[in-house]
Amino acid sequence: MTQDSFFETLERQYQNQLPFVVYSRAINSIIKCWLQKDDMLHTTLDFIESGFVFAPFDLNDKSILLPETECEHLTLEISNLDLDEDFKTTTIENYGKEQHVQLVTKGIDTIRKGELSKVVLSRKVEKDIENTNPLIIFKRLFNTYKNAMVYCWYHPKVGLWLGATPELLFKVEGKQLTTISLAGTKPYSEKDEVSWTNKEYEEQQIVTDYITKQIEPHTSDIKISEVETVRAGNLLHLKTYIRSRIKVESSLKSVIEALHPTPAVCGFPKEASKQFILKNENYRREYYTGFLGELNLKTSKTRNTNRRNVENNAYAVVRRHSNFYVNLRCMQLKDEKAVIYVGGGITKDSVPQNEWEETVNKTKTIVNVLS
Numbered sequence: 001m002t003q004d005s006f007f008e009t010l011e012r013q014y015q016n017q018l019p020f021v022v023y024s025r026a027i028n029s030i031i032k033c034w035l036q037k038d039d040m041l042h043t044t045l046d047f048i049e050s051g052f053v054f055a056p057f058d059l060n061d062k063s064i065l066l067p068e069t070e071c072e073h074l075t076l077e078i079s080n081l082d083l084d085e086d087f088k089t090t091t092i093e094n095y096g097k098e099q100h101v102q103l104v105t106k107g108i109d110t111i112r113k114g115e116l117s118k119v120v121l122s123r124k125v126e127k128d129i130e131n132t133n134p135l136i137i138f139k140r141l142f143n144t145y146k147n148a149m150v151y152c153w154y155h156p157k158v159g160l161w162l163g164a165t166p167e168l169l170f171k172v173e174g175k176q177l178t179t180i181s182l183a184g185t186k187p188y189s190e191k192d193e194v195s196w197t198n199k200e201y202e203e204q205q206i207v208t209d210y211i212t213k214q215i216e217p218h219t220s221d222i223k224i225s226e227v228e229t230v231r232a233g234n235l236l237h238l239k240t241y242i243r244s245r246i247k248v249e250s251s252l253k254s255v256i257e258a259l260h261p262t263p264a265v266c267g268f269p270k271e272a273s274k275q276f277i278l279k280n281e282n283y284r285r286e287y288y289t290g291f292l293g294e295l296n297l298k299t300s301k302t303r304n305t306n307r308r309n310v311e312n313n314a315y316a317v318v319r320r321h322s323n324f325y326v327n328l329r330c331m332q333l334k335d336e337k338a339v340i341y342v343g344g345g346i347t348k349d350s351v352p353q354n355e356w357e358e359t360v361n362k363t364k365t366i367v368n369v370l371s
């Protein structure tokens with residue numbers, strides 16, 4: 001399939017106001033799209049179906065499903081997309097500083113009183129944009145962020161979201177579970193080596209400890225990697241891989257409930273920090289810090305390629321795989337406006353002014369592709 005026909009099909013789907021998702025996983029030159037045949041709103045409660053999931057921060061709200069059987073699927077293999085124009089990026093007025101600093105200060109006070117260890121506080125910022133074509137913005141995201149899962153998701157009854165997320169919530173292949181602990185942020189600089197402080201190490205360790213404890217009842221054989229630095233656009237983060245095997249009696253839903261929302265987007269302890277967020281952030285996150293991705297898709301692997309072992313060649317092992325990304329560095333397109341969502345982890349050592357600047361830096365991931 002050519003780039004032109006791939007994007008023309010998507011453009012028609014959008015013009016006809018039918019649901020779709022177009023996405024590409026990190027370090028990958030494959031772009032996939034799912035086109036739902038009608039505009040029905042499907043949801044999932046148990047995560048047992050096969051499809052593409054778009055889930056909110058608060059799982060009491062609806063998790064939307066594009067069911068595999070209701071969709072046409074297209075794939076495009078390409079490393080860079082042609083863009084018709086050289087776009088001139090816009091800038092953004094980061095209003096709302098006082099309110100965000102107050103929110104962060106309240107978070108720090110609550111942590112110092114011992115009620116929480118960490119809370120992730122966020123805000124949204126709106127920007128009028130000239131080019132509101134989501135597929136053009138998607139192409140820019142794909143060309144710009146090779147280390148991220150980039151996507152554009154649309155449902156006429158829900159809205160239109162785009163993002164370039166650096167964070168895997170988890171992936172499952174057969175019974176193998178891989179998740180990451182990603183937290184701590186510094187600006188990326190070509191010249192200077194990054195120097196992490198205790199604040200970031202502590203913030204990230206909270207996430208690693210939490211994930212390990214949460215998956216323990218559902219998995220065995222847990223292995224934790226060394227901490228490494230990873231780049232996400234103009235930012236650097238600390239990252240650890242956590243690998244394990246899901247127990248036979250555990251379901252995918254139980255793993256989702258154990259992990260989502262992680263302290264990288266919510267806080268610790270989970271329920272208390274979630275309540276703090278719902279009560280004190282002055283807006284609804286909706287799908288920001290929710291998760292999205294492929295649910296229970298079939299992978300078929302031939303068991304044995306040894307020609308002499310003809311009997312075994314007859315069996316292809318059918319496995320299921322899922323991979324979910326946390327919906328970060330994202331925006332909603334609404335009424336000719338981009339609504340950008342950004343947040344940061346607050347601990348006892350946080351400095352409100354620095355936390356404000358961190359959110360300003362995080363807006364750049366999205367602002368860089370707007371015009």
Ligand SMILES: C=C(O[C@H]1C=CC=C(C(=O)O)[C@@H]1O)C(=O)O
Nearest residue numbers: 183184185264328342343344345
């Ligand atoms: C909540 C966000 O980032 C999270 C992921 C990585 C690093 C983070 C941090 O350093 O605060 C956040 O926990 C966001 O980008 O909106």
